[in-house]
Amino acid sequence: MTEKILKVRLAELVVGDIVAKDIYGITGGILVKKNSEVNNSIMQKLYKCYNGYIFVYRKVNKGNNINRININQIILKEVEDIIDTTAKKFLKENKDIDQIKKIISEVLNNDSIIKLLITIRPLGENVFNHSINVALYSLCVGKEMFMPYNRLKVLGTAAILHDIGMHRVSKDIIYKAQPLNDEEKKILQMHPRYSFEILQQKNGINLEISSIVLQHHERSDGTGYPNGLRNDKIHQMSKIISICDIFDALTSDRPYRQRFEKNESIEYLLSAGENTYSSEIVQGLANSISIYPFGKWVMLSTGEIGIIVNQEEENILNYRPIVMIYIGSNGNELEKPLIIDLSLRINDDISIEKMI
Incomplete structure (x- = not known):
């Protein structure tokens, strides 16, 4: 038996490894002390x-x-939990979540993608959870x-990797509490290019996927970035990811x-408008979202109170349901x-x- 010191990435850790140097977090505090034996708890941390x-x-x-810690299983479990939570909160009950989970599981059966996700996990929910949610919504569409x-x-x-350049x-x-100034916006708007550059250097990521990621902030009217592309110059999947990206951002704190x-x-x-976001894609998203579940009590802008009784499945205005009013605007039944x-x-x- 021999013992040697190695410099490894998180994905290369092995059960039983002994930490040779203190591991510090971004705030300067010690995350794991020297001489700690690597176990699943340390791995999660x-x-x-x-x-x-x-x-x-x-x-x-x-x-x-080597008895290697299965990083893939840790990530898959967290991804599955995120999907379950988001689906329960946002999607209609008739959506085939199992097939979507199967697709995402197959996507994550790739060491390059796992390693890329590890790079954005420390950025927190605004990036990691957001990436999984956008993939979920995009696959629904x-x-x-x-x-x-x-x-x-x-x-x-492409949806899972769309913000990989954010690291x-x-x-x-990323976490500024006030709106970004012009210079900060320019820096943030570089992330599609960063993502493209990173993906082009990875095995198993083809040019189409990299290009979809590069274009996910383009707009049909040419007002997007980084290249100001218009209409059919933008990949259809980029348009899908773009709309789902905005939806998840808007519905998140x-x-x-x-x-x-x-x-x-x-x-x-x-x-x-159609010149900015495809109504076909927005409809696909709207048809997947449980905006107002059947039987939910709501208050209208008139002050009337009622219950959701129906909404047309294929109607793009399914966020404008039929409401049965029980209490008038004067507060009387x-x-x-x-x-x-x-x-x-x-x-x-x-x-x-x-909703009440």
């Missing part, structure tokens, strides 16, 4: 908040296989658009604002319930104020 090299002592028995399985895998891969952006910018409701986010995407179909033009000036 490092996976969530560390992305540097680790110096370890490793005992090598000639002829014995892809299924709504009847994409074949092999194309869904391409879409899922080159300062956390001070940010340091400088609170999250928007699901219906408000869909309305925003629609109001931008109605003798006979009143039905209001919010999708009708005559009711355009009425909106759902909140």
